[in-house]
Amino acid sequence: MLTLLVLTDFSPAADHALQYAAKLAAPGGAHLVLLHVRPSLLSPNALTASSATEEDANTLLRQRLQSLPTGLPASAAVASGEVAAEVAAAVRQREAAVVIVGRPELGPVPDELVHTTSLGLLRHLPCPLLVVPHHAAGAVPPQRALLAVDDQPLPRTPGTTALRPLLGQAALTVAFVADEEVAADPERAFNNARLAGLLAGFGPVQERGFANAEVAAGIADATALVQPDLLVLVARRRSLLGSLFHRSVTAAVVRAATVPVLVLPEHAD
Missing domain, CATH: 3.40.50.620 (HUPs)
Incomplete structure (x- = not known):
């Protein structure tokens, strides 16, 4: 069974990417793994990233799993550490075929993309990365x-x-x-x-x-x-x-x- 690793920070863009991933996975019966990474205390992102506790994160993950279509194979996990390293480890552990991330509206700041999760992961991933813009529309699966x-x-x-x-x-x-x-x-x-x-x-x-x-x-x-x-x-x-x-x-x-x-x-x- 194909595994799709979907990253979430519980933002609207991440929620949109999850729903896109569910539509993509359904026809082939792929398994979705929803992953939230909490920064460790030593992480340079610790002061700026999501402040959700592990308990809160698990609650939010359960809510999102419940929003998925009935019968779609799906699970969730919380990790702690550097995002890129934890995602790469999860890809290898779960043999994920693709990592899916949401891309928020970025505004006019040229360097803002560089500081988001999505493309920074490419330096570390052994598999393809699917970036889903927040307001992306179109056929799913693609025509x-x-x-x-x-x-x-x-x-x-x-x-x-x-x-x-x-x-x-x-x-x-x-x-x-x-x-x-x-x-x-x-x-x-x-x-x-x-x-x-x-x-x-x-x-x-x-x-x-x-x-x-x-x-x-x-x-x-x-x-x-x-x-x-x-x-x-x-x-x-x-x-x-x-x-x-x-x-x-x-x-x-x-x-x-x-x-x-x-x-x-x-x-x-």
């Missing part, structure tokens, strides 16, 4: 998906094979975003995506080129045209490190996205 790739070689990632039960055989558009001359050959992107195992679980596939020197802007153009229910990105390790993370395409796209974004992190060698 249309958009895989955005640029003209750089695709790294080794977890791929989408394990997520087959969640993808619903959605029609997939492979969007090749590059400068005008290179974007004219989208078949190259399609072949790269196929060899990287990024087409598994989807239904009919087509490829399209989008000419734009700015990859994030090109992905926005593709999203506006295709109107997908799910956007799929590959996050290279070098873009998740240090100051590069603040300027990465992944961060820019996830920050602006109006649909759920499935981020496939590059595997460590």
Whole structure:
């Protein structure tokens, strides 16, 4: 049985992500694990994170489990420590196929995304991350998906094979975003995506080129045209490190996205 690990801080965005996860899990009978991480006293986030006691957290978790559809396999847990480390440990312990987080409305502050849980986890996760914007709408499971790739070689990632039960055989558009001359050959992107195992679980596939020197802007153009229910990105390790993370395409796209974004992190060698 596929396991989906859903993070919660009991915020409206996290509650929306949980309901999205429940709809995603239901058709394939996946198991939801709802996880709340309380910062340890030594954590740098201890003074700014949720102040819920463990008893309060367990009560709030039970309330959310009761809101789920009857018959959906689900459980909950409370952990204490650094969020990234505890989530990574839970993924390994429970063999989770994907981690799901809610993304609140971020406002106009450019660096605010960097200080939220969602993309910071990518530095540590061995599995894909699904980021669900608070007001995201669209079909669940997805009917249309958009895989955005640029003209750089695709790294080794977890791929989408394990997520087959969640993808619903959605029609997939492979969007090749590059400068005008290179974007004219989208078949190259399609072949790269196929060899990287990024087409598994989807239904009919087509490829399209989008000419734009700015990859994030090109992905926005593709999203506006295709109107997908799910956007799929590959996050290279070098873009998740240090100051590069603040300027990465992944961060820019996830920050602006109006649909759920499935981020496939590059595997460590």
